[in-house]
Amino acid sequence: MTDDPARRWYLAQIKPNAFQIAERNLRRQGFAVFAPTLAQTVRRMGRTIAEQRPLFPGYLFVGFAPETAPWRAINGTYGVSRLVSFSAAVPAEVPLAIVSGLIARCDDAARLLPPKVFAPGTEVQLIGGPFADFVATVEAMAPDRRVWVLLECMGQTARVAVPVEGLRAR
The missing domain is CATH 2.30.30.30 (SH3 type barrels.)
Structure with a gap:
């Protein structure tokens, strides 16, 4: 997922209940999408169920080369609220070390894997x-x-x- 050297990662805010829609539409437009999930146990009607939930609810990482990709189209993508930015001109870039570290901790389906070992006393x-x-x-x-x-x-x-x-x- 980090194979393109020109690709940089940005954060997209997703509209409520539109995660799959936004992900599908961004992929259709040729953007790389990374949305890590975490296994959580929830109780429903007295039963315990394991579900995959987003690690960052309401957000997903979008990868593209800002010099060549039509990144302004992301703000108009169905399901996406906006690209996170601190100025009106350009979106805020997420440091590559953070995204590559998360990718390394996830499997192929973007599920966050548990740490390899736990030290006694933890x-x-x-x-x-x-x-x-x-x-x-x-x-x-x-x-x-x-x-x-x-x-x-x-x-x-x-x-x-x-x-x-x-x-x-x-």
């Missing part, structure tokens, strides 16, 4: 299962990508094994 938040949104302390990492955490529940400390994908650094 506070983490559980993002899935019956203990979603609970805060725990990492005790150890097992070789099979399981993390042993200490979870405080009803005045007791419990030692629980959790897959690394089910944790988020706090």
Whole structure:
């Protein structure tokens, strides 16, 4: 996604409930689009469901070469509210290090991957299962990508094994 050396990244503000529309229309116009998502557990009607939610709700990254691309058309794209800018003349460029760092942390479908390892003593938040949104302390990492955490529940400390994908650094 960062293969074009002339490409720079900018931030587009999206209209409410128009994320897929804006993404589809920007891609049709030939712009590179990057919208990282994060797995979150939500409760609906008493059930726990894992969903992919935008990491930056209401925004997505748009990549183009400002010298050659018709970037002013982005502000008129259906689903896009505007390109973020601090002056009327040019949009604000997002530093390449930020975007390339995010791209490196995501898989091919732009899903944010969990950190590779957690150090003992690190506070983490559980993002899935019956203990979603609970805060725990990492005790150890097992070789099979399981993390042993200490979870405080009803005045007791419990030692629980959790897959690394089910944790988020706090």
